[in-house]
Amino acid sequence: MKLVIAIVQKEDAKKLQRAFIENNIRETRLATTGGFLSQGNTTFLIGIDDEHVKTVLRIIKQESKAREEYMNPNMVPTGFDMNSQPVKITVGGATCFVVPIDEFKRF
Ligand code: 2BA
Numbered sequence: 591m592k593l594v595i596a597i598v599q600k601e602d603a604k605k606l607q608r609a610f611i612e613n614n615i616r617e618t619r620l621a622t623t624g625g626f627l628s629q630g631n632t633t634f635l636i637g638i639d640d641e642h643v644k645t646v647l648r649i650i651k652q653e654s655k656a657r658e659e660y661m662n663p664n665m666v667p668t669g670f671d672m673n674s675q676p677v678k679i680t681v682g683g684a685t686c687f688v689v690p691i692d693e694f695k696r697f
Pocket of ligand 1: 684
């Protein structure tokens with residue numbers, strides 16, 4: 591069994607949750623915040639049998655879009671430059687971690 595941790599943009603979270611329900615995939619959704627942009631995103635925790643991990647990753651890939659954002663380097667805590675220009679960055683689709691699970695119990 592594996593735990594898939596998927597960080598997606600909140601704009602994609604509803605569609606992704608619907609896709610999980612349609613495919614009978616259990617998940618938990620957490621409201622999270624990206625450390626770099628300090629913007630809200632959504633983290634899904636999905637406990638899943640090994641043979642279904644690929645399906646989960648395929649669904650996440652299908653439903654998550656990369657988007658371009660502009661950020662002002664002034665907002666980075668480590669630097670403050672009044673003359674800096676906004677910088678374009680590409681956020682997402684999704685950042686996924688697949689972690690082994692030693693034990694899974696539901697009481
Ligand atoms: P944020 O930390 O807010 O990062 C948003 C986007 O800013 C990132 O998109 C990336 O394009 C850029 N970025 C982040 N850190 C950077 C840095 N040190 N230098 C330059 N650009 C940087 P994604 O890579 O698609 O990440 C989207 C969100 O996924 C992140 O939001 C964070 O919440 C999460 N994430 C990404 N990589 C992670 C990791 N290794 N561990 C934990 N969370 C991660």
